[in-house]
Amino acid sequence: MIQGLNNIFTEEQINNAKKLLDSLNTEQRLYLSGYLAGLNQSGALSEGFSANINQSNPDKEEVKTTQLTILYGTHTGNSKLLAEQAQGLAQAKGIEVSAISLQEYRVRKLKDETNLLVIVSTHGEGDPPVSAEAFYAYIFGKKAPKSNNLNFAVIGLGDSSYAKFCQTGKDIFKQLNALGGNAVHDFIGLDVDFKDTIADVLPQVVAKFGGSKGNGKAAVSASVVQNDLASDAWVEVEVLEKILLNGKGSDKETYHIELDIEGTGLSYHPGDALEVQAKNNPTLVRDILAKLNIDENDIVDIAGVQMSIKDALTSSFELTVVTAPVIKKYAEKAKSQVLDNLVTNDPMLQDYLYGADFLDVITDYPARLDASELATLLRKLPTRLYSISSSYAYNPDEVHITVGAVRYQLNHREHLGVCSGYLADTINEGDMLIVRVKPNMGFKLPVDNDVRMVMVGPGTGIAPFRSFLQEREAKDAGGxxxxxxxxxxxxxxxxxxxxxxxxxxxxxxxxxxVAFSRDQQEKVYVQDRMRENGEELYRWLNEGAHFYLCGDMKRMAKDVKETLLHIVKKYGQLTDEQALEYFTNLKLKGRFQEDVY
Ligand SMILES: Cc1cc2nc3c(=O)[nH]c(=O)nc-3n(C[C@H](O)[C@H](O)[C@H](O)COP(=O)(O)OP(=O)(O)OC[C@H]3O[C@@H](n4cnc5c(N)ncnc54)[C@H](O)[C@@H]3O)c2cc1C
Ligand SMILES: Cc1cc2nc3c(=O)[nH]c(=O)nc-3n(C[C@H](O)[C@H](O)[C@H](O)COP(=O)(O)O)c2cc1C
Known part of the structure; x- marks a missing residue:
């Protein structure tokens, strides 16, 4: 951020600023950026530092606020980052503001709130993140307070490739309205590329809460917000080893990948994930351009950078997953009655989109597009996360991941997941990968090394537990x-x-x-092994064990949780309600943690 600004700052100022920034942790940097942006918004900073932004919702009255509560519900940390930004913005406007995790928020305080900003993601299949579950249940429950004195706004974070996009945010917005609250801004749902829009959106929302110093006009330096959201730097690392873990004849294709992080400054904790930048498969890129009759050398402008459409499709845009907003925009170009009907029928659309890539869409519903129309249509390529399967304490020079290749047949063509396919088919030992660590505070080893752990991790769900075990061995943990x-x-x-x-x-x-599902007539899964060991498992839990679950979200995680409830009910001789309470308590105490996908 500082480099290249020699014409604005003196060398001494640059050095001082750099020293200050280097001394701050991510949280402090985020806070500072929000604070500066807020000062700018209030007019306290000079003109040249700001960019005017249109307010999306001029109809909603701005309220004059002196106090604001920001509640965030997060699983992977994005909502927390935004909450910290919003806190800085509000503070600079003279608002007394607190940002609290929904997990720590005492729900009964809700009735006393007058100004509330909720920033919450959606997880599972349209479910609240674990940290927001209690709040969500409370506002939909019998004890939810009347909220006639509440001014509120809700920002939802989500991913438009999921059928229930930003569902939790939408639900909370609706319910606060139903409880009598006054929405100071329309609901805002942000997609995975939220970092591109947040510099516009966040000040707009915070401005709705007024504040004594602010003039209400949203003006903020976009670069301040964006740079800090991207402050955990990407690093390029070499692939040291790539091993196929499955034997000959397996239907599965799981890779163990070791990356060299020596000298990169990268460090991590068990439970964290590695965020990986992928590239689209060259054949898919070529076939899409051929089908659309677009020259691969046509130049497009991607956020101010000129590049060939071939390079843009390879590195910048998502092709293997087609989201509802993308196909809806495409339908406007395709002018097909059948496609128009499809995009207005949600269940049919979701059904069609499952497994379809962009080549399927343009094959089924041809349209004429030029290179720049194509570039404005597609979604930015989101990164992918992989649970780290090594321990830094055990081997600080490496980070390992365990990747299941997504490979399937559809429309007589092999389809490959963009990232797992890239790691499986393109990346080899000696190649470089661009990665960074995504901390996960919701999936952590017990602080006490003597505490017992139960870990359920079938398939690639084993990854974080390899890390847990290495760490416990390195620390000579007694649990x-x-x-x-x-x-x-x-x-x-x-x-x-x-x-x-x-x-x-x-x-x-x-x-x-262990449970190997297809080695016998009847399928056997991890939850069956849990049930067989139910009495002992219940004893472990009663003796303070932490329970961890990782892997497939769609079926496995649900079945394991149901089995756990069943075990608790049976061996604790509890009613359904008591078993649920036992389970909820485990969660609240951080003794049940899950990382499912
Ligand atoms: C916190 C976290 C940790 C994770 N850890 C791991 C890990 O340790 N190991 C791991 O392998 N993955 C892990 N994942 C999942 C990983 O991030 C990717 O989602 C996964 O690799 C698929 O991404 P992709 O880019 O290869 O596929 P994409 O390009 O995203 O394609 C996936 C899409 O393909 C479609 N699809 C998949 N299979 C089929 C099929 N049989 N038929 C039709 N359509 C199909 C689905 O629509 C699916 O959405 C994790 C995810 C999270 C959020
Ligand atoms: C396992 C998993 C399930 C998800 N399910 C949904 C979903 O149903 N709907 C949605 O809009 N987004 C979904 N998302 C996307 C997240 O909401 C999105 O990544 C968000 O930025 C995460 O914010 P957080 O870090 O604050 O939790 C899901 C993400 C993951 C990893």
């Missing part, structure tokens, strides 16, 4: 570890078999229960 692992076949799919059996031998893993 007993119980691992449930499952996959299709013992012979070919027992990921990290040698390591896990070694851990079992050394006692790092006290108990190892």
């Amino acid at each position: 007993k570890n119980w691992l449930f692992f499952g996959d299709q076949h013992f012979e070919t799919d027992f990921l990290y078999q040698t390591e896990l059996l070694n851990y079992r031998k050394k006692g790092v893993v006290a108990k190892l229960d």
Whole structure:
């Protein structure tokens, strides 16, 4: 941010600013950026530092506020980042503001709030993130307060590739309205590219809460907000080793990938994920351009950078997943009655989009597009996350991930997930990858090394538990570890078999229960192994064990949670309600943590 500004700052100022920025952690930098942006908005900074932004909703009256509560509900940290930005903005406008995680918020305080900004993501399949569950249940429950004195706004974070886009934010907005609250701004739903729009959106919303110093006009330096949201730098790392973990004949394709982070400054904790930048498959890019009759050398402007459409499709845009907003925009160009009907029928559209890539769409519904029309239509390529499967304490020079390749047949053509496909087919040992660490505070080892852990991680769900076990071994932790692992076949799919059996031998893993679903007539899953060991599992929980769940969200996670409830109910001799309360308590105490996808 500082480099290249020698014509604005003296060298001494640059050095001082750099020193200050280097001394700040991410949270402090975020706060500072929001604060500066807010000062700018209030007119306290010079003209040249700001860019005017149109307010989207001039009809809503601005309220004069002296106090504002910002509540955030997050799983992967994005909503927290935005809450911190909003806090800085509000503070600079002279508003007394607190930003609190919904997890820590005492819901009964809601009735006393007068000004509230909720920033919340959606997880699962349209569900609140775990940290927002209690608040969500409270406002929809019998004890929800009348909120006639409440001014509120809600920003939802989501991903438009999910059928229930920003559902939690939408639900909370609706419910606060229904409780009598006064919405000072329309609901705002932000997609995964929210970093591109947040410099416009956040000041607009905060401005609605007035403040004594602000004039209400949203004006903020976009670069201040954006730079700080991207402040955890990407690093380029070399692939040291890539090993296919499945044996010959397996239906699965899971890679263990080791990356060299020595000298990069990258560090991480067990439970964190690695964010990976992928590139689209060259064949897919070529076929799309050929189908649209676009020359691969045509130049397009991507956020001020000129590049060929081929390069733009390769690195900047999502092609393997088509979201509802993208196909709706495309329908305007395609002028097909059938497509128009499809995009107005949500269930049919979701059905069509499952598994379809952009080549399927332009094949099924041809249209004429030039290179720049194509570039304005597509969604920016989101990064992908992979649970880190190594421990920094155990090996600080490397980071490992465990990647299941997404590969399937549709329309007589092989389809490849963009990132897992890139890692499986394009990236080899010696190649470079661009990555950064995505911390996950909601999936952490017990602070006390003597506490027991139960880990359920079938398939690639094993990844964070390899990290947990390495860490516990490195720290010589005394707490007993119980691992449930499952996959299709013992012979070919027992990921990290040698390591896990070694851990079992050394006692790092006290108990190892495995379920190979397709090795016998009847399917057997990890939840069946849990049920078989129900009494002991319940005893472990009562003795303070933490329970961790990682892997497939759609079926496995639901089944495991139901099984856990069943076990608690049966061996604790509890009613349904009591079992649910037991489970909720585990969650509240951080003793049930999940990382499912
Ligand atoms: C916190 C977190 C941790 C994660 N950890 C891991 C991990 O450790 N290991 C891991 O492998 N993944 C992990 N993931 C998942 C990972 O981020 C990617 O989502 C996954 O690799 C797929 O991405 P992709 O780019 O390869 O596929 P995409 O290009 O995103 O394509 C995926 C899409 O393909 C479609 N699809 C998939 N299979 C089929 C099928 N059989 N038929 C039709 N359509 C299909 C679906 O529409 C799906 O949305 C994690 C995700 C999160 C959020
Ligand atoms: C496992 C998983 C499930 C998700 N489900 C949804 C969903 O149903 N609807 C949606 O709009 N977004 C969904 N998202 C996208 C997140 O809401 C989005 O990434 C958001 O920026 C996360 O914000 P947070 O870091 O504050 O949790 C999902 C993300 C993950 C990882």
